[in-house]
Amino acid sequence: MKHREDLIAGRNAVIEALRAKKPIDKIFILDGCKDGPIRTIIREAKKTDAILKFVDKERLNHLTSEQHQGVVAMAAAYEYAEIQDMFDKAEEKGEAPFFILLDGIEDPHNLGAIIRTANLAGAHGVIIPKNRAAGLTPTVAKTSAGAIHYTPVAKVTNLARTMEELKEKGMWFVCADMDGEVMYDQNLTGSIGLVIGNEGTGVSRLVKEHCDFTASIPMKGDIDSLNASVAAGVLAFEIVRQRMKK
Numbered sequence: 001m002k003h004r005e006d007l008i009a010g011r012n013a014v015i016e017a018l019r020a021k022k023p024i025d026k027i028f029i030l031d032g033c034k035d036g037p038i039r040t041i042i043r044e045a046k047k048t049d050a051i052l053k054f055v056d057k058e059r060l061n062h063l064t065s066e067q068h069q070g071v072v073a074m075a076a077a078y079e080y081a082e083i084q085d086m087f088d089k090a091e092e093k094g095e096a097p098f099f100i101l102l103d104g105i106e107d108p109h110n111l112g113a114i115i116r117t118a119n120l121a122g123a124h125g126v127i128i129p130k131n132r133a134a135g136l137t138p139t140v141a142k143t144s145a146g147a148i149h150y151t152p153v154a155k156v157t158n159l160a161r162t163m164e165e166l167k168e169k170g171m172w173f174v175c176a177d178m179d180g181e182v183m184y185d186q187n188l189t190g191s192i193g194l195v196i197g198n199e200g201t202g203v204s205r206l207v208k209e210h211c212d213f214t215a216s217i218p219m220k221g222d223i224d225s226l227n228a229s230v231a232a233g234v235l236a237f238e239i240v241r242q243r244m245k246k
Contacts, residue, residue: 006137008073009066011037018044023076025135026051028060030070041071049130049155076136081152086125096191101127103159103207104198105228108134112143113229119147121236126153163210173211175203176231180214188239196232
């Protein structure tokens with residue numbers, strides 16, 4: 001088994017990574033293990049956005065061939081940004097903020113492709129949730145084709161609450177939904193957040209309730225939906241088109 005570059009195995013290695021404030025997405029801990037170093041890891045992890053997952057030894061062995069001592073951390077390949085960084089980027093460009101929010105995109109290839117699209121469409125940043133979603137893995141970085149170095153990606157604990165806070169700053173939200181109004185008939189200008197849902201289940205009910213509009217992409221084929229990253233691209237560039245026209 002090849003050791004993945006984003007994995008940190010071993011108790012001391014994980015403790016030092018946490019104390020050095022290395023961005024970590026998830027920490028897998030052997031279920032039932034409660035000795036001193038493990039308690040230290042749990043305590044340090046709770047000071048961060050890292051997700052703790054308690055798993056069996058087979059899962060840990062599957063993650064890495066290295067001596068893991070009951071703990072494996074999955075590090076982010078790139079530093080996460082703050083949402084304020086996105087507002088600053090929009091202000092520097094003299095543009096109305098344009099963010100892409102992802103409600104549970106789990107495939108790292110899709111996340112990387114969307115970050116690439118966000119960069120090319122002039123979006124000022126991408127917002128992803130902490131739980132049940134892909135993080136900034138090496139696969140994401142590679143698929144983004146370098147866009148990850150230019151487009152800020154922020155990770156938040158609660159996407160719906162974040163949307164409420166952004167609405168207070170004048171943003172409004174449109175989500176991709178097959179039952180929505182055709183995107184060409186909507187005004188997608190101004191300070192906008194484009195919400196793209198999970199590959200299988202789409203935008204969750206709570207997040208959809210926080211959206212101001214739903215937009216559909218007109219389709220003429222025999223199947224009923226686009227890949228999440230393709231849908232993000234189509235809608236993002238309709239926003240680009242409308243901004244250029246305005």
